Amino acid sequence: RRGGTLAFDLEGAHPHDVAQVLDQEGIAVRAGHHCAQPLHRALGVAATTRASFYLYNNEEDVDRLVAGLHTVRRLFSPAATRAQGS
Numbered sequence: 001r002r003g004g005t006l007a008f009d010l011e012g013a014h015p016h017d018v019a020q021v022l023d024q025e026g027i028a029v030r031a032g033h034h035c036a037q038p039l040h041r042a043l044g045v046a047a048t049t050r051a052s053f054y055l056y057n058n059e060e061d062v063d064r065l066v067a068g069l070h071t072v073r074r075l076f077s078p079a080a081t082r083a084q085g086s
Contacts, residue, residue: 004053004054004057005050006050006052006053007034007048007050008049008050009047009048009049010049010069010072010076012073012076012077012078013072013073013075013076014046014047015031015046015047015048015049016032016047017076018031018049018069018072019049021068021072021075022049022065022069022072025067025068025071026064027065027068029049030049030050031047031048031050032047032048033047033048034048034050
C-alpha cells in the first residue's frame with residue numbers, strides 16, 4: 001500500500017524549528033510525536049516533522065517543500081550556527 005504521509009528527522013534541526021521555518025515559507029507541516037511516541041522512542045528520535053500529500057497537492061507543492069527544507073538546512077548547518085554564536 002502507498003501513503004502520502006512522510007515523517008522525517010532532519011539532522012541538525014529540531015522538528016519544531018523545521019516546522020516554524022516551513023510555516024514562514026507558507027508550507028504546512030506538523031512536528032512532534034504524531035501519536036506514535038513509543039515508535040519514536042524505539043527509533044531513538046525525540047520527535048519528527050510530518051508532511052502529508054493528497055489529491056489537492058501538486059508537483060509545485062513538493063518543490064516548495066524541498067526548497068523550504070534547503071532553507072532549513074542552510075539556517076541550521078554547523079557553519080550557520082557557528083556564525084550565529086559569534
